[in-house]
Structure formats: C-alpha cells, structure tokens
Amino acid sequence: ADKVNVLLDWFINPDHGPLIVAQQQGYFAEQDLEVSMVEPADPSMPPKLVAAGKADMAISYQPQLHQQIDEGLPLVRVGTLVATPLNSLVVLKDGPIKSITDLKGRKVGYSVSGFEDAMLRAMLEKHGLSLDDIELVNVNWSLSPSLISGQVDAVIGAFRNFELNQMDIEGHPGRAFFVEEEGVPAYDELILVINAKHRGDARYARFMTALEKATQFIVNHPDQAWQSFVSYKPDELNTELNKRAWADTLSRFALRPAALDSARYQRFGAFMQRQGLTKAAPAVDTYATTP
Amino acid sequence: MAAIARPLCIALGLTLLWQCIVWVTGAPKFILPGPGLVIDALLDQLPLLLRHAGVTLAEILLGLTFGVILGLFSALSLITWGGLRRWLMPVLVISQAIPVFALAPVLMLWLGYGMASKIAMATLIIYFPVTAACFDGLRRTPTNYLKLARTLGASWQAQLIQIRLPAALPAFGSGLRVAASVAPIGAVVGEWVGSSTGLGYLMLNANARMQVDLMFAALLVLALIAVSLYFLIDWLARLLVPWQSDTLNTPLSGSGRNR
C-alpha cells in the first residue's frame, strides 16, 4: 500500500470528519493507501513541513495558502475539506453588540492567524468603520473565555460550529456574524495541500476518492458516521461539544473534495492583495489544482 | 507517621485554598474549575491520564538524564579550556535566550514528531541551568586546594575530577534541583509543539475542547510527577555531599542536644 502522511492543522475535531471516517471505514485501505495522521498544536507548522518535504500532505486554510504562496512555499492545494468559511465574529447573545456598527470603541479579541485584521477591516468598512475605531486584543487560546468573562466585547477567529456550541454549553450563548455576509469574499476554510513537486501524484487522486466516499457516508448516515468518528479515539472524542459540533459541521463538508473553483480562488487572491496581506496574486493554477 | 501526614495535610490545605479561590473570585468553571470537578475528571479518566503520564514521565526522565550529562560535560569543558570558555559562554547564553518554542520547528524538521523531539526539548531546557550551576561551582574551588593539588603533581584531569568536581558538588546539587523543577516544563512544552501523546498534548487538547476539568486533572498529575521528582533529586543531591554541613536545623541559641 502507498503511504500517505497527513499533518492535521490542529487536534482532531469534527472538522476532520471525512478524514477520520475514511480511515475508520477503510476507504483509504480500499484505495490501497496507508494513511497516518499527526495532530500538531501550531497550525502554521504543517504546511512548512510539507513544503520542506517532511510530510506528504497537510491541512491548511485558504487565506493562509495565499500568504504561504506569497512567501514562496512550494505548496499546491489538491483538495477541500470544508468549502465555506467557518470563521466568524462572535459576541454574547445578550450582550450590548447587536450589529457590527456597535463595535465602535469596543475591544475585539483574536487568536493570531495573520488574517484577522484584514477580515475585520473588510467587515468594518462595510459598516463605515475602520480598524482605528476598535481595540484589537490578542487572546490567543482563550477566545470564548475572554468573551464570556468580559475581557473583550467580541472575538474574531471563532469557528461557528465550535465556539458557538462551546459558549452555549457554558451557559453563555453567543451570536455569530458570518464573515462572508459582512464583506469578506467566500473561501474554503479547510483545504489539503501537498508539496508542489508531487503535483499530479496519483496517490492524491485516490485519496480524494476515499474522502469523497467518506463525505457521502457522513451525509447519508450521520449517526453511524458519528460513531465511526468517535471510535478513532473514544476516550477523547466522545464529548458533548464534539457531538454538537458534528451536527453543525455536517452541512459544511465539501461534497466534491477534489473540485476546484478557480474563479473563487482568483477572487479571494485579489482580496488578499487588496488588503496588503500578499504582494501579488499569481494565477490560480500555479497553486491550486485538482489531483 | 509525619512523613505521610504532612503531604496529606499539604494536599488538603491546597485543595481548600483552591476551593476558596474559586468561591471568592467566583471564577467560572471553564476558567478555574473547583477541586471537586477536577478530581471527578481525574477518577473518570484515570486510564487515559495514566497512559499519557507514562509517556511524559519517560520524556522527563530521558531529558533530565541527557540534560544533566550534557550540562556537566559542558561545565567541565568550559572550566578546562579557558579559551573555549571565553568564546563559548556567550554562545551558551544566546542559546538559552532563544525560546525553545522558536527552535521547535527546526527541531521538528530534524527529529520529526516522535519522542525524540520532546526529549531534545526537555534536554535543551534543562541544559543551561545545570551548566551554569556546575560552572559556577567549578570556578569557585578554594584556591588553596588547587595549589595543594599542583604541588602534589596532579595533572589537570586529576585536578578537575578529584578536586574541582567534588568541591563543586554542592553547586551541582543546586543545579540538579532547578533542573528537576524545569524538566516537566520542557517535556510539556515539547508536547505542545507537536505530539499526539503525553500530558502536554492532553492538556492542550482538553483546553481546546473546553474540557477544563480534564486539563486541570492532567495538570494535577503533572504536578504530582514534578513534586516526586524534585524530592527524589533533592534527596539524591543531599546524599551526594555527605561532608557538607546543613545548617537548616541549627538552633538560634541553646547548647546542643541533651541526651
């Protein structure tokens, strides 16, 4: 069997559903693939390691991909795991902020991703505000705690399928402003990247086939798929939060993981350039492909 | 009796303090869960915790071993070659000043995501305090001992091993103690940067999932490991220098023990 070494972006969570299910249901094995997965804690590491040839495939984010390409990392996107943004601006449901305009003079927490200020700027612009009207505070790993405890009035970088449920479980329900509705072009939240020199490697086509099959299985049999997902690490994955997040993530998995919408990438690349996050917006086929 | 009662009392006292902090500050349970919750989680997830604790313990012990050996060796080299020292000391300090986190990607690149990189990390963190302490001890050998050794015709190796080293053992002991207390941090930080096992991984993972009680349970286990390690090393360090007078229990006045 061909070995594929996948670096996740973060600890295993429902966002990785198709990967885990494909592993557990044996779809990878069906494709004669032997897949191993590693969970890092720093999402910026996996693409670098793939670019350095230390791993075959990594999970990354589309905005980051544009920056990575801009910095010269030899990466190519070969698949999509989650095809819509998950990122959102979250506030307390019963808090003072009812619309983006209410953010004026408030503190906004973020977890450094390198992309948060661009996103916020676009969202604020739409409502006639600028970054100078708010105070940005890096709260790193404490997005929901800092919001609940009142250290900040809103957080950007919260995942709608995750942080919202988290807050709800803690008894402080939140409200999300979806970035794609507030002036940020739609993008793929989770993508799969490989080293550019492996472009066209047949293994990845088989990989995407397995992934597609897993996604179909998830959509068709959500409860069975949940069981399958949890069976990967029963001690750690079977939690209330994961269960809720699972339900909210189902609809967001890319049904055609291999499919590539060039125009969408083009549009988002231009947005990144406009925001000053990248110096150039190269042609899409230089950094994204179907396997 | 007291040997068992004291740790128990301390544990109880700390638990109480903890509970009081929770009560007084009204910290919500996703920030600082009370001891009850944490102990629940601890008992619930004991097998999971023990499995991960085993990995971390192994990393700590290996890191400690390598760090101490390397540190001792470096200190000996530094003291031996005056030239080397003047050039190497700043390098060592710089190496220490670079947060291991920053080195982590490079380490990962070379050593991969396995145990090796975590041990390397713990070693790196332990290395400097041991080196600094030993070096400090070695350079403070009473001059007269060295003069004596010279008239006795001791080679530099003999001076180093038989005079400077024993004279530096108390300082080495201090270094060991600090090393023992930072070793767990080294291993955990290593696991944070990249790993799928170990208490560090478990903590970060639990933290990300808002299972703060599990995270604190892992923290508890880690603290237990750290404390045991420290007192073990402390005891060893004391054994190392039987000739050293410990004036801890010297009375402030009075005249000796009475039969």
Next chain:
Amino acid sequence: MAAIARPLCIALGLTLLWQCIVWVTGAPKFILPGPGLVIDALLDQLPLLLRHAGVTLAEILLGLTFGVILGLFSALSLITWGGLRRWLMPVLVISQAIPVFALAPVLMLWLGYGMASKIAMATLIIYFPVTAACFDGLRRTPTNYLKLARTLGASWQAQLIQIRLPAALPAFGSGLRVAASVAPIGAVVGEWVGSSTGLGYLMLNANARMQVDLMFAALLVLALIAVSLYFLIDWLARLLVPWQSDTLNTPLSGSGRNR
C-alpha cells in the same frame, strides 16, 4: 580592544555556523532562513522591532526585579521559619511544576491582557530558581560562623542578615544568573498567550503570516537583549562577592605572574 573584538568574532562565527547549517541541511528559507535574509528583515523593519523590543525589555526588567525580590524574600522566610519551610517547600515545588502556560489564561483573565500579566508571568518563571538557589545558599552557611554569631549574642535577624545572607551571596549570584537567562522566556511566553505588543507577539504574528525572516529577526533582537542582560547580571553578581576567590584563571602549573 579584545572587549569589542571578541563579541564581534563570536557574532561572525555564529553567523557563519548558521549559514553553514542552512547550506548543509538545505533547510528551506521558510523553516530556517539564512542570516542574510534575516539581517535584511532586521534592517527593513528596525523601527517596528525596536518598538516591540522596548515593551518586552520593560516586561523582562520588571519581571526580573519582582521575581528576584520575591525569591530572596521567600528564601529568607523559608530559612527563618523551620515549620513554614517543611510545609511551604512542597507547595513551591508544585507551583513551579505547573507550567506557566496552564496558568496563563487564568492570569490573563485576572490581570487583563496588558503589561501586568506578562510581568506576572516573568516573575513566576524567575521566582523559583532564585528561591531555590538562595535557599540552598542560606542553608549551607558554615556552622562555625553561626556558632560564633550566637556567642556574640546575635539575634536571629542579625544572624540572617549579617551572617547567612552574605555567606549565601555566591549562591544568590548563581540564582540571579539563571533568572537572567529565563526572564526573556517568561516575558515572551506571556506575550504569546495574550498580547498585542512585544517581541513575542511579533514573532507569533510573523510566524502566522509565514514571514519567517521577520520572526527570526525578532528572535535575534530577543537574543541580543538576553545576552546583554546575562552579562550585566553576571558582572553585578561578581561585584556582589568581592571576597570570593575566582579560580577560573588559576594556572595548572607554574609559579605566579612574573613582573
């Protein structure tokens, strides 16, 4: 002359080594950029780097001050009250064993995302090595000095301040050195956990944006701060104990300096 030439040579040597590592391992520039790239970034972004470095430096210095004062004070308390010691020492070790990272969120929530929480973090990291080293030094006072002090009718304060403390100064110096070398880590870790200024933040941000050259430039500045700090403290620690014989430069043979 040598005072300037040596650091320069070391810097050059390290740069060369760095470049060689890059060449030999063929590490791509997004993992380990060569010195040329980093220096470019350094010069390019100097104002930005200096602004953030100022914040970090302030945090380090304040953390160092508080940590050392607290550590010294704790060591003195521990040595003074035997009862306290037996109960508090394990608590201290536990406190040290808990990675500051784990405490960081709690600290942030109490102290806010401003400077205070970073200083608290640096203080926490520095606290234990200083306490341990001082305590170790204090308990190793030669018994005879204490006996003498007793016959001289010294109160316990006087014994502590005038006998034990000076006798422990060399050990305190070691503690200071270790503190100086971990202080930057404390501040940077604090900034990682939550902050929008400082070199730690800058590194995190640059890392997220794949601006690895900027990240390493920040690292360079941090290393510079750390090294300066270390040698400053080293010099101060040496000033502290003028009576201490430093046998670093004791010849292995031969008969004194010749005029």
Next chain:
Amino acid sequence: MDIRLENASLHWQQHCVFSGLNLELPAGQWTSILGQSGVGKSSLLQLLCGIADDADVSGTILCSDGRPLSGRVAWMAQDDLLLPWLSVLDNVLLCARLSRDRVSTEQREYGHYLLAQVGLGAKADVLPKQLSGGQRQRAALARTLFQDRPLVCMDEPFSALDAINRLRLQDLAAQLLADRSVLMITHDPLEALRLSDRVLVLQGSPARLSRPILPLGATPRSVRDGPLLQQQGELLALLAGEVA
C-alpha cells in the same frame, strides 16, 4: 561571678569525650587547660559556650549570681573564623555590628585601638584573605577582646604567633582581661604558667581534669621566674604522665 560546671558529659556520636566532669572557674581568675591533642579541650570549651550543637551533651552550668551563663561568654575558636566578606576592622567590630544599634564612634575607635595593639593598625581596611596566618589570629584575638563579657574562653589564642608577638599579646590580654574570668586552652606550659591563676590538665579517655597547679604572684609573670620554671617541670611531668 563564679562559674561551676557540674557533672558534664559530652559524646560525639558513640565516642565519649568526657563524662562526670566538674570544672570551677572562680570569679576574676585566669584558668588554663592543657592536654594532649584530641583529648577534648575544644569540646569542653564549646560545651561551656553552649555551641556544641552536634554533640550529645549533659551537665549543668551554675553561675554564682543565679542567672544563666548563655550570652555572657566570649568565644575565640581554634581557627580564626574571620568573616571573609568583612574588612578586618569590621570583623573586630562584629559584636557591635550584630547588635541592634549602630556602631558608635567610640566603638570604632576602640576597634582601631585594639587593632593597633595587636599590630594590625595598617591592615584595618583589608579583607581577611589578605592576611597571614598569624595576622588572622591576631585579628580574631582583637575581636574577642573587643567583646565585653564576664567570661572569656580562648582556644589556643597565641598558637600562630612568634615568640616576641606572643609575649606582647599575652601582656595585652592579661591587662585587658584583668577583672574577667578567663578560660584558655594552650599547648605551651610556659604560657599557661605565665598568665594563669590556675592550670589544669585534661587527660585520659574519657577525659578527666587533674588537680590544679596554682602559680603564685601577679600575672603576667616573667618567664625567667624561678618558681615558674620549677612548676613547668611539674606540669611537663603531669603532661608526660598521660602518655606513659
């Protein structure tokens, strides 16, 4: 103030140095103890000064005024115990520095005076590590003389001095300690006979004290004194007896 040590015993771990020992230190008198090396002289001194921490001790110390002795003894150890971080003068003034009050100008002047008397006037401000062995001992002697205590215990206070300095400092000590009770350990029979009102020999294992030899006349005596030389013979015989 008379001081009586009664039924004293001292053990280092298993080793019994002495037991059931009685010692009398009459008020204002100078008592010297001689004895073989290792017989227990220093241990006895430490017992009296209340600093035999690691030994198992028993016995009672009675002062004629009924108050406890502790805090009223000056101890000069066998090794000089100069604190390496203090200048020679500060070492001499240690007693004053360790007390709550500031060191007064008179005390400082008295310290200088003592240093000049022991021949270290020029070394007041140097650190102890710059002194020769005999100079260190003289500084320690000055420190002991600086203390103003009813009982002064000195452990071989002149052992590292040359003959001339030794005589000078003996005279100085005799003069400054004239109205104190003094207990001195020495290996020099002449020194003991020259300065003491009572000379005792500690011998045997467990050690016991001999009956006192009582030299006559005012101290310090001349070394050419006839009866003194005769008593020296007696003392040497007593000392030699223990090895016979």
Next chain:
Amino acid sequence: MDIRLENASLHWQQHCVFSGLNLELPAGQWTSILGQSGVGKSSLLQLLCGIADDADVSGTILCSDGRPLSGRVAWMAQDDLLLPWLSVLDNVLLCARLSRDRVSTEQREYGHYLLAQVGLGAKADVLPKQLSGGQRQRAALARTLFQDRPLVCMDEPFSALDAINRLRLQDLAAQLLADRSVLMITHDPLEALRLSDRVLVLQGSPARLSRPILPLGATPRSVRDGPLLQQQGELLALLAGEVA
C-alpha cells in the same frame, strides 16, 4: 641536590614583601626559618613551591642537578587543607590518588602506618570535620610525609600540638626526612634548633634573611642540650632585635 633561590622578590599588589632575597638549601639539610608574624615566611615558601599565584614574583630557582624544581617539592600549608570529602586516610593518600595509577596496597599500608605513627590510627576512616584541630594538623603532616619528594616545605607543622606529641612527631619527621632537604617555618626557637642544620631569621620590611645559626650535632637534639640552650638565647636576641 642543592637548591638556590636567587634574587627573589615578591609583591602582593603594591606591598613589597621582600626583594633581592637569596636563599640556599643545601642537599639533605634541614633549614628552619623564624620570623615575626606577617613578615613573609609563608609567602617565601609559596614562591619556592611555585604557587604564589596572586603575587607578583621574580627570581630564579636553581637546582644543582640543573632540572627545574617544580614537581619535586612537597608543601605543607599553614592551614591543614584537608579535603572535606575524603576520609582521613584518603587525604593522606591524596598524592597517590591524584596520580594516574591506582593506589597500591603498599601505599595504602604505608598510609595506615603513617597515620598510626601520628596517633590517628583509629581515625583513618572518618571525615576531616570530625577531627580536632591538632588531629587535622597531624593528618596533614602524614600527607606531607607520605609524599616522596627531594624538597619538603613545611609551614608551622607542629603549631597545634601539645608538647608531648610535638616531640614525638618532630622525631618522626626527622627520621623520615633524614635524607631530604627540608625547609620548615616555625615560631618555636627550640623546635628550630632541635631539628635544623641551619636556622635563619627573616626580618624587616622588605624582609631580609639573617646569617644562619648552625646548631651542631645529630638531629633531633635533646632539648636539655647545653649549647642548644645557649643558641636559643642568641636566636631570641636576634628575633627580639627586629622589634627593638
């Protein structure tokens, strides 16, 4: 092997201890140096042993066999310098332990023999901190005697011993060092005259050596020796002269 120190000078920082000093140590003879405390005796010894590290020294040491002296001197310091982590026996064997080879059984037995000779047979296995002052000095003496060196330098080797032990150990040293060159510093004129072939006095500042006093007859001499007592007077006068 004759040893000549020529035109030696030694400064501690600014302070000139001696300069232009010449010293002759004839082969196989026992030379003693007396002198006031602080005059520079120990410094001179350190200069000879090549360990005056912090001092500024100059001068040449000439050995009659043309080879350098370093490595052929045994040094017994003024303080005992026993290593606290080694047992008494190991301290005595230090010279052997520091050499490359393992300590042989004969060496160990010789160490035991020496310890028995200095009266520490029972203390071979204890740590130095359990010894009395005189016992420490005896252990240091045993260590020096254990070394087998052509020149033996001893700095007040018997100062902490009682009269009886002192005589015994003087005899022991005289016997064991019979064919060596010995340089001894002492404050006891009788001791110097009893053991030495040449007695010198170091005096003044900067210090200079007096002409030697040459006691006659085989060493160790009896202390009741007539000419010896007469030379003692001469020596004392010489010593006193320096303070006059």
